[in-house]
Amino acid sequence: xxxxxxxxxxxxxxxxRKDYDRLKEKDSPFFGRENKDLxxxxxxxxxxxxxxxxxxxxxxxxxxxxxxxxEKAIMKAIAISELNDLEILxxxxxxYSIVEEYAASGIKILKEEVFNEDFSSFFxxxxxxxxxxxxxxxx
Amino acid sequence: MKLDYILLKNYRQYxxxxxxxxxxxxxxxxxxxxxxxxxxxxNILNAVTWCLYGxxxxxxxxxxxxxxxxxxxxNHMKSGxxxxxxxxxxxxxxxxxxxxxxxxxxxxxxxxxxxxVVPEEQSNCQDGSKVEMIRQIRGDMIYVQDPVFIINKMIxxxxxxYFFFDGEQLNDYFKQTSGEHIKEAVFRISQLALFEKLIExxxxxxxxxxxxxxxxxxxxxxxxxxxxxxTKSRDQHLEKVKExxxxxxxxxxxxxxxxxxxxxxxxxxxxKLESECREIEKELEQLEDxxxxxxxxxxxxxxxxxxxxxxxxxxxxxxxxxxxREEAGDIPSDYKRDFIGKLLKNGECICxxxxxxxxxxxxxxKKYLESGSTLDDLSSELTKLFTTLTNDSESISxxxxxxxxxxxxxxxxxxxxxxKSETLQKKKEMIGESxxxxxxxxxxxxxxxxxxxxxxxxxxxxxRVRAENADHKIQELTSKLEQELEKEEKSREIGKKLKFxxxxxxxxTEIKNQIMSDLRKEIEKKTEEQFFELIWKKDTxxxxxxxxxxxxxxxxQSGLEGVGTLSAGERQVLALSFMAALNNxxxxxxxxxxxxxxxxxxxxxxxxIANNLPNYLKEKQVGLLVIDEEYTSxxxxxxxxxxxxxxxxxxxxxxxxxxxxVIPYD
Numbered sequence: 130x131x132x133x134x135x136x137x138x139x140x141x142x143x144x145x146r147k148d149y150d151r152l153k154e155k156d157s158p159f160f161g162r163e164n165k166d167l168x169x170x171x172x173x174x175x176x177x178x179x180x181x182x183x184x185x186x187x188x189x190x191x192x193x194x195x196x197x198x199x200e201k202a203i204m205k206a207i208a209i210s211e212l213n214d215l216e217i218l219x220x221x222x223x224x225y226s227i228v229e230e231y232a233a234s235g236i237k238i239l240k241e242e243v244f245n246e247d248f249s250s251f252f253x254x255x256x257x258x259x260x261x262x263x264x265x266x267x268x
Numbered sequence: 269m270k271l272d273y274i275l276l277k278n279y280r281q282y283x284x285x286x287x288x289x290x291x292x293x294x295x296x297x298x299x300x301x302x303x304x305x306x307x308x309x310x311n312i313l314n315a316v317t318w319c320l321y322g323x324x325x326x327x328x329x330x331x332x333x334x335x336x337x338x339x340x341x342x343n344h345m346k347s348g349x350x351x352x353x354x355x356x357x358x359x360x361x362x363x364x365x366x367x368x369x370x371x372x373x374x375x376x377x378x379x380x381x382x383x384x385v386v387p388e389e390q391s392n393c394q395d396g397s398k399v400e401m402i403r404q405i406r407g408d409m410i411y412v413q414d415p416v417f418i419i420n421k422m423i424x425x426x427x428x429x430y431f432f433f434d435g436e437q438l439n440d441y442f443k444q445t446s447g448e449h450i451k452e453a454v455f456r457i458s459q460l461a462l463f464e465k466l467i468e469x470x471x472x473x474x475x476x477x478x479x480x481x482x483x484x485x486x487x488x489x490x491x492x493x494x495x496x497x498x499t500k501s502r503d504q505h506l507e508k509v510k511e512x513x514x515x516x517x518x519x520x521x522x523x524x525x526x527x528x529x530x531x532x533x534x535x536x537x538x539x540k541l542e543s544e545c546r547e548i549e550k551e552l553e554q555l556e557d558x559x560x561x562x563x564x565x566x567x568x569x570x571x572x573x574x575x576x577x578x579x580x581x582x583x584x585x586x587x588x589x590x591x592x593r594e595e596a597g598d599i600p601s602d603y604k605r606d607f608i609g610k611l612l613k614n615g616e617c618i619c620x621x622x623x624x625x626x627x628x629x630x631x632x633x634k635k636y637l638e639s640g641s642t643l644d645d646l647s648s649e650l651t652k653l654f655t656t657l658t659n660d661s662e663s664i665s666x667x668x669x670x671x672x673x674x675x676x677x678x679x680x681x682x683x684x685x686x687x688k689s690e691t692l693q694k695k696k697e698m699i700g701e702s703x704x705x706x707x708x709x710x711x712x713x714x715x716x717x718x719x720x721x722x723x724x725x726x727x728x729x730x731x732r733v734r735a736e737n738a739d740h741k742i743q744e745l746t747s748k749l750e751q752e753l754e755k756e757e758k759s760r761e762i763g764k765k766l767k768f769x770x771x772x773x774x775x776x777t778e779i780k781n782q783i784m785s786d787l788r789k790e791i792e793k794k795t796e797e798q799f800f801e802l803i804w805k806k807d808t809x810x811x812x813x814x815x816x817x818x819x820x821x822x823x824x825q826s827g828l829e830g831v832g833t834l835s836a837g838e839r840q841v842l843a844l845s846f847m848a849a850l851n852n853x854x855x856x857x858x859x860x861x862x863x864x865x866x867x868x869x870x871x872x873x874x875x876x877i878a879n880n881l882p883n884y885l886k887e888k889q890v891g892l893l894v895i896d897e898e899y900t901s902x903x904x905x906x907x908x909x910x911x912x913x914x915x916x917x918x919x920x921x922x923x924x925x926x927x928x929x930v931i932p933y934d
Contacts, residue, residue: 154740155733158567169575177578202656203575203583210582215589218646218653252567256671259570259577266580268664 135193135221139168142233143186148240157243158251165191167236169200172228175235176207177262182233193225204228269367269422270360270889271859277354278341279315281308281919281928289859289891290360291912298882298910299891301930302899303917308928309893310863313432319355319371321425322393326434326863335383337375339925345377350386362857366404369419373397392416423858427456430850431858435865438843450818452513457854458787463780467773474769475499477762478749484759488752495745498738505735512728519721526714530699530707538707541695548692555685562681566674573667576660583657590654600647608637746770787853788814794849795820795842798884802841802876812842820846837868844877848884859889866898874898878906 141149149167152159159167168191175181196204208217208224217223243251271289276282289299303309314324318336335342336353345351356370373396374386387396392415401415412418423431430453455461478492530542576583593599611617611633615624623630699711750770753763796812799822803809813821822834822842834842844865851860866874881890914933920926 150740154737166571170571173575173578176582198652198656199660200575202653202660203579205653206579206582206586206657209589210585215586215593215646215650216642218649249563252570255570255574259574260668260671262577262580263664263668268580268668 132219133222136225137194138189138192139225139232140184140187140229141168141190141236142182142184143188145233145236146188146190148236149190152240152243159243163191163195165195165200167239168232169196169203171235171239172204172207172232173235174238175231175233177258178234178238180234181227181230182237184229184233187229207231269362269857269859271891272358272360272366273356274312274315274319275354275356275358276312276315278338278351279318279336279353279355280311280338281926282311282315282930283338283341283927285928285930287312287915287930288913289889293912295886296910296912297886297889298907299889299913299915300899300904300907300911300933301891301893301915301917302896302933303893303928304919305895307917307919309895309917310434312891312893313434313861313863315355316357316432316861317428318397319357319369319399320419320423320428322371322395322397322399323425325425325428326432335375335385336373337383338927340922340927341925342375342377342383343924345375345383347377347379347381350374350376359859366402366409368402368409369399369415370402371397371399423856424456427453427856429453430457430847430854431856432861433847434863435840435844436863436867438840438847450820454787454791454818454850455784457850457856458783460780460783463776463783466776467780470769470773470776471499474766474773477766477769484762485752485756488749488759491745491749491752495742495749498741498745502735502738502742505731505738508731509728509735512724512731516721516724516728519717519724522717523714523721526710526717529710530714533704533707533710535702535704535707538699538702538704541699545692545695545699548688548695552685552688552692555681555688559678559681559685562674562678566671566678569670569674573664576664577667580661580664583661587654587657587661590650593650594654599644599650605637605642605644608633612637785816788816788818790853791846791849794852795846798845798848798880799842801880802845802873803838812845837870837873840868841873841877848881851885851888857888859891860885861891861893863893864895864898865892866894866903871900871902874900875902875906878903882907882910 149164151157152167153162153164154160193201205218205224208227209215211227212223242254273286273288273290276285276287278284287299287301291297291299301309301312310326311324313326317323317325324336337351338353341351352372352374354370354372356368359367359369361367371393372388374388375383376386377383385396388398391398393399399415399419401412401418402409403412404410475496478495484492527542527546531539531546533539590599612623612630615622617623617629617633621629623633696711696715700708702708702711750763750767753759753766792812792814795814799812800809808825810823810825813823815821820842866877869877915930916933918929918931920929
């Protein structure tokens with residue numbers, strides 16, 4: 130497998146920038162959160178939904194050095210599980226490209242869930258989804 | 269500025285009184301006016317604000333709605349006769365030049381004995397009165413052209429309450445005044461309006477510049493047009509915030525006014541119920557804050573755990589795969605593939621044997637290379653990944669319990685809040701069912717203004733959010749515009765100038781914020797010094813804190829906030845300390861008039877304040893309007909060296925009406 134260096138930043142779809150900005154505005158439950166928090170949440174929502182969306186026009190969003198070890202570990206786990214191959218760890222560009230595509234799909238779901246209902250509904254739904262997930266995992 | 273005298277003619281209790289405040293001895297800057305309740309002390313404060321603004325801003329419920337004219341003077345009026353109410357203040361400015369402010373309003377009695385206001389010719393006030401201002405310029409006394417404007421510039425009405433105030437009401441000061449309101453007042457008091465003007469001017473120059481700066485690319489024109497739209501939108505929202513805030517302050521005052529009426533009204537049951545309502549409202553406020561904080565904490569917990577739970581399958585899969593590879597001995601491998609590769613390349617084995625040619629030794633070394641795991645170089649990364657993911661996956665076992673625990677705590681608080689709300693509602697209904705029509709009206713008015721206040725609160729939040737969002741967009745667009753202007757040679761010069769304006773704007777804003785922050789720290793320090801100097805439970809409290817939004821806290825030794833637990837007297841001392849600190853750092857040199865400054869304060873502390881206040885306000889001219897119980901012999905003794913003029917109000921009741929005389933102390 131090709132060995133590639135860790136990219137210096139993860140990207141989002143250029144068209145999604147305004148949605149991320151909207152999610153950080155003062156009336157949003159994510160006000161005060163950083164770009165990387167929103168990226169991780171979008172990524173995991175996309176992963177949970179099982180859909181990836183290719184990035185047509187890329188827009189640099191978060192410097193990879195800002196991600197914690199825990200966050201990087203989850204990104205790697207997603208990429209490994211997606212390709213069923215531990216060797217993917219050599220190809221950092223590929224890892225980030227997979228999680229970027231999950232985030233591109235997740236941001237659509239996230240935005241809709243946050244702004245279509247009131248914020249308390251979003252968190253109620255998130256809690257129910259998390260509990261259902263645990264149930265289905267038999268934990 | 270020094271107050272020389274106040275002249276009162278036919279005003280409230282006073283028929284014709286001249287109260288001289290200034291004293292030839294420089295350090296005798298205190299004036300005492302002593303009088304029993306109801307003799308007209310507070311009306312001296314009202315006379316000052318009426319003279320300045322045409323409004324009696326310290327009016328209690330007793331006189332509200334009654335004509336200003338003295339009852340004796342009124343009763344002596346014949347039908348058709350006119351009687352003029354006048355208040356005149358003479359002051360000296362920093363150059364010792366006289367400033368005279370004079371306000372008058374006429375009343376006339378008709379044949380039925382009713383009186384009516386006769387608006388003054390060229391009246392410049394809503395109540396029909398007319399104010400005049402005369403300034404001494406060298407030897408001449410000159411009428412000022414726009415007295416209303418000049419007076420407001422000299423002593424702005426929104427901050428008069430920090431110079432002319434009722435000490436007894438200070439007890440409720442921190443309960444009724446929002447941090448924001450105080451912040452706004454500090455901003456005005458510290459005379460930072462100059463920076464506001466500078467920022468406003470730079471912003472408007474920037475807008476003009478973008479419009480007329482020269483030839484711009486179509487992209488730059490598009491950005492600058494959006495910039496213009498967002499700037500307009502932000503300014504409109506900020507204007508709305510200001511407007512709503514003022515309306516909210518007015519609504520707050522009305523709620524408090526009707527609540528006070530109910531608490532001091534004729535029905536004892538209602539008095540009790542209204543006091544209970546106030547207590548419940550306080551508890552409810554606290555419960556709502558706790559509920560908000562806990563909900564926020566829970567939501568953060570959900571967001572932080574979502575990646576682990578939703579990603580659990582992937583995490584588990586990776587953990588299992590790494591474990592399998594470890595068991596198979598692939599990671600870590602016995603030999604580093606890189607190392608073996610190097611031996612083969614160099615042609616010499618670790619034991620010294622020659623492996624440069626295809627001999628048996630080289631074949632054996634090659635076998636090790638082929639049998640080694642391809643994951644060998646990923647060993648350390650995989651081990652680290654394994655540890656992190658294992659810890660994560662273990663942490664989700666606690667999720668269910670933790671989420672249930674949050675749910676229970678929130679339900680309990682919410683239940684408590686609901687039950688308190690219901691009790692409050694019942695008590696309010698009981699007040700509303702009073703047999704006294706006046707009480708029903710007060711209660712419905714109170715609720716009406718409360719509703720207005722709550723609606724305004726939402727409006728303020730919405731407008732503020734919109735303004736902040738627009739501001740965020742403006743910053744983004746400004747940076748885009750600068751980038752765009754950089755692109756083309758012809759617009760590079762405009763770009764440079766725009767950057768210069770932006771840097772100036774940033775610098776002006778930073779300086780303003782720095783001054784505000786320094787002022788806040790200074791006020792905090794002085795309030796704390798004064799509070800601990802005066803407080804009698806020194807070991808109970810640790811420090812006084814004023815945050816960026818001017819929320820004032822007194823910290824217990826335990827580290828908990830304690831303003832809510834202060835006694836009425838302690839709260840009054842805290843507010844008095846704060847007022848003194850504010851006056852101390854303020855850029856306004858205005859005389860201070862305090863009504864009932866030591867009302868709720870115990871004897872020992874009264875003496876301490878009397879000892880301390882003159883040092884604290886040594887550069888200020890201070891008038892204290894005191895009742896007999898406040899002006900004890902100890903207090904008088906402590907203040908004696910600083911008191912220039914000392915008066916007693918002599919109140920007379922006659923069959924024709926009542927009047928007060930202000931006479932020098934014996």
